[in-house]
Amino acid sequence: MASILKIIAQRLALGALTMFVVSVVIFTAVNLLPGDFAQAILGQGATPEAVDAIRRDLGLDQPPITRYLDWLAGALQGDLGNSFAQANFAAFVGSDAGSGLSSVAGQIAPRFENTIFLAGVTALFAVPVSLTLGILAALYRNSIFDRATNILTLSSISSPEFFLAYILILFLAVMNPILPSLSNIYEGMGFGERFTKTLLPALTLTLVVTAHMMRMTRAAIINLLASPYIEMAQLKGISPLRIIVKHALPNALAPIINVVALNLAYLITGVVVVEVVFVYPGIGQLFVDSVKIRDIPVVQACCLIFAGAYILLNLTADVLSILSNPRLRHPK
Amino acid sequence: MADTLLKVRGLKIEGRSDETWMPIVNGINFDLCRGEVLGLIGESGAGKSTVGLAAMGFTRDGCRISGGSVEFDGIDLVNAAARTKRDLLGRRIAYVAQSAAASFNPAHRLIDQHTEAPVQHGVMPRSESESDGIELYRKLRLPNPNEIGFRYPHQVSGGQLQRAMTAMAMSCRPDLIVFDEPTTALDVTTQIEVLASIRKIVEEFDTAAIYITHDLAVVAQMADKIKVLLKGDEVEEADTREMLSNPKESYTKSLWAVRSFKRPQKPAVQTASVPVVSVQNVTAAYGKVPVLHNVSFDMHAGRTVAVVGESGSGKSTVARCITGLLPPTQGQIELDGVPLPSDYRKRDKSQLRQAQMIYQMADTALNPRKTIGELIGRPVQFYMGLTGSERRKRVEQLLEEIELEPSQYYNRLPSELSGGQKQRVGIARALAAEPKFIICDEVTSALDQLVAEGILKLLARLQDELNLTYMFITHDLATVRSIADEVVVMKEGRVVEQGLKEEMFRPPHRPYTDLLLSSVPEMDPDWLTNLLKDRGVDNIGDAALDKMENESPG
Incomplete structure (x- = not known):
């Protein structure tokens, strides 16, 4: 220790x-x-x-x-x-500017909190979904499922974020009004409402970050499948799913963790476009305005x-x- | 014995290479009864492991069973559904792999891996399997059987892991175990302990086994009958004693005869003569970890000094000190009586030229992008200053020396050569510098026995012609017996014994040398039985080493 x-x-x-x-x-x-x-x-x-x-x-x-x-x-x-x-x-x-409003910390704090909230909700969906997809893709490697997952995640990462955002708005807010298309979050809002309003931007970002994490999970696991200890597990008559989850995954964690961290960092720092589309009051918008x-x-x-x-x-x-x-x- | 457990008929296996299926195994037949042990032997590429795995109904990626049948207890394994096979594997058929260190999952404790098969197959509950595992560890004479299972693989030594893997194979009390070269990666003193454990447990539970190895002496101890394979074909099969005493096929006879090559012992050197290389009180360390302690020995012109010892004994480190790659912290190296600068960067070209090296893995020691002509030509140009047609002439001459036809090989790449030919190129490259002294670092251990013998004969001839001095690093005592004049035995960075070969192989020995020598399996099928009777189980392997340490501390 x-x-x-x-x-x-x-x-x-x-x-x-x-x-x-x-x-x-x-x-x-x-x-x-x-x-x-x-x-x-x-x-x-x-x-x-x-x-x-x-x-x-x-x-x-x-x-x-x-x-x-x-x-x-x-x-x-x-x-x-x-x-x-x-x-x-x-x-x-x-003499001096004493009011809390004018301090940088006072300006950034609520915005940063919103950003963390959005990143958190996104991670809540994206990480489990991409790990599961990655594991399943490794398990059924080279099958139809594997290819379909690859194509879907790759096309979502290749499309511009605002495009994905508008598509989601079109389907989930306009044609089927399930979720609000504007994420105008303000202080003192209840958690439930806040969560609902955050869902659309969170879903958009999930589509953006899933491909990277899912593909790394799949690759890291498949990379290990030629190891002697995986062959040993096969020769012990262990089921393929258990081989992937119990024998390959624990040894593949290091690269997966790194990619997850990189994507979480992206969720905090790189989501201006999505914030603008959904009018989400995050730190990205504040940043761009301040530069201006x-x-x-x-x-x-x-x-x-x-x-x-x-x-x-x-x-x-x-x-x-x-x-x-x-x-x-x-x-x- | 009449109860046939495994029936293999006309087994054909193909492997995929360059988009086509190439045959690897061309029709193998054998039967295995309950409690019987079959030895599969052959050189690399003979298809032993492939056949062993196919006997479990398993093929590696890129291989397929293209014909024939494998019937285990009436179940056709070739056509069985994956689920049926999974149900048999681990429960009724188990596997022990070559490298236990690589075949245990590094992320789980030994006991978790041990109990996995019984629990998953519903043979016994976890707690029962756990206590059974501890019992098996005890039977296999693992130290601290109660707690060793609760360690991770990297915390356990190679020989112990190999025994733990045998215990794991036994966890469901299978009817058949396939042992795939289980002791090849181990030192001799560890090997003998693993062999004794495997044999004991297989006998005790009356398990049938397929024992795959390239080492005849090992298979002689383990198997009831032996099958010889050559490039995917079966050569012959017979009971062990019959096969050893009376091999029929010429290929089998040649395998048997490999160890017959033996050079006569040269007389002791005159004390007055100046050694070519003299290692004097060398102490060396990697960083702060000491590896060599006060090592001294001399090597005289035209003689072969074999440096033997197990892995980690410091053999290769001595070579690194001599070549100046690792400057010793104390002591010095003399060449023809003149002290050499300890760092190779401070040595001049003629000093560098005198000591050359041949490596264990010819594959990695030759630049794969250079032709044979370039590989040998470079030292010719660097040390001898020859260029153009002179350089080419010299390279061709060297190729002739190593018995490779110059016109055929000059422009080839290393990848177009066999293992033995690559090693010959390595020798020619060392000779190109026209050295007095060559370090051969395990030059034959990656080669098949017949090929290795060819290399040893070549080295012997070159020594006689050019009056070369060899430092021959090896862990294989059979090689020592065939080529050495003098022997230096090393253990934990110290020289424990040195002298003429004849004397070394004649008792009385120092305890460690005795242990080393007695641990080398012999072709006699009763060798292990007799040895265990003579020495007792407590006087082999780790147990004996521990005892020795207690008797002579430090």
Whole structure:
């Protein structure tokens, strides 16, 4: 066990280092964006004096290193700064922006919660469905079932997300009004209603991520079927389903876990299009809007959260696949 | 004995290669009665394993039974439904695979795998099967029978796994067990223990068995009757004693005669002569793990020094130290009395040239994308500086030395050669540097016996012609007997005994050498019985090793 804890500690430290590097990259990239908030908000007719004044108020006149260190120090203490766009300008000109609305954390928190909710509901469908399909496809490999599953999942992953979304809306909301086509979620909504409203985007995303996970499950299992221990199980008269589930699957977990983690990370960071189609108030929309108006603190915070989600999920996948190896769980 | 359990008639098997079905087995017949053991022997490619599996009604992917019948207790296994076969497999017919380490599922404990067949077939409930497993482990003389089953495969040694697999095969008390080379991957001292266990348990439960192996001496101990296969054809079948004393077919006779090749012992060297290579007090480690402890021995011109020992004894590590791939932490290597730099990168070309290597797996030691001419030509050019037609002439000369026709082989790729021919190319490549000293690392262990003998004869001839010195790393004592002048016995990174071959094979021995020598199966069918009678079950294999360690700690 001690060795596993050590591995986890090592991975965490590596994760922290990666986060630091990512923060540098994010800051540099965001600052390389042409134009800044002062110009964007004041428009073309702005006087240089007014632009300078806002820059000074927002600290944009400081050298980049100072701004980076300020931002990093704040982020480490959980303070992601204040949103430019939502800030009350009087507050900027005056002493300080104290209201919760203008803080980046306050803006992001409800959106992020929605995103996690959507990702969670999607994972709830997608992971079991793709694992089951993958196992069945491995069991009936090269059969009609295997091919049909492959064709269906591949065509769903190859179609654009918005196209899938509109098809689902057409069938499940317009022609058969079973589910609501708009996912306008707001705070204080009951869980049941929230869940129903999330179903359509979740189904769309399920169609998008299933193919990858299902095909990896199938491939990882089939890859092992030539192993001597699978032949041994066959020669013990074990049924094919049990061979796949008991003998192949436990040894195929590592690659499957990694693909699942990658897809979960995608569900958190890459679903803007689906959010837009269903008017789902997730973090993706907020991110795109903030880039448009150069609301740098929000953009940076979103990037940081995306990076964190990726790193954390991959770390979890790493640790889980290490744990799935009996040699590490039970040392000599 | 009259009760026939398994009846195989005209069995034909085809394998798929390049989109066509090629015959692998062309019509095999045999009968097996209850409690009888049939030995199937032959070289690689003879179809032994394929026949063994087909006797269970099973074919590997890409193979099919194309004719004939396999009848088990009145059930036609060739045409039986998958469900019928599944019901028989594990319950009435069991299998013991060659590599137990690969054939146990790494994700489950031994006992879980042991009880799987009985529980799935409804033979007995889990708890009963578990206690039965422990009982079988005890019968098979596994250490800590009560708890060994609760370990994972990687936590148990190879010989113990092989016995646990035999126990697993016994879990439903089958009528027939197919043993597919169960001891081939094991060291001799471990092999003997597994052989004794298998024989005991097969006798005790009166189980019929098919025992597949390429080792005649092993099959002589195990089988009641022997069937010889050659390239998918049956050569002959007879009772074990009859077959050993009076083989009829010339192929069988040649198999029997393989071990007859023996070079005369050369006299002891003069103490004054300078050894070609001298290993002096070498200690070496992989990282922090020590592997060699104060190893010293000399190798003189024109002689063969066999370094023997079981896996993990440090034989190959010594070779790595000599070639400079692994610089020793202490001690040094001398070439013609001059100390060599410990790291090969610090040696000059003439020093590098003097020590060459031939590898165990000719397959992986030859670049598959280079022709034979290029493979041998490179060292010719690198060490001798020959180019163009001179280089070609030299390569052709070398090909003649290794008895391969230059015009035929010069432009071929390694994949177009047989295993023995590839090994010959490996030899020619070593000779191209015109070395004094060649390290042969298990050069014959991947080859069939007849082919291996050819390689040994070639090496012997080259030694006589070129006055070469060989360091011959091997675990096979029969090879040592045929080719060595001196023997160095290694165990756990130490030299436990060294001397002239004649002396080594004559008692009194050191206890470890004695154990090694006595563990090599002989062609006498009573050998194992007598040995067990002489030494007792506690004085073979791991048990004997443990005892030895307790007597002489360190």
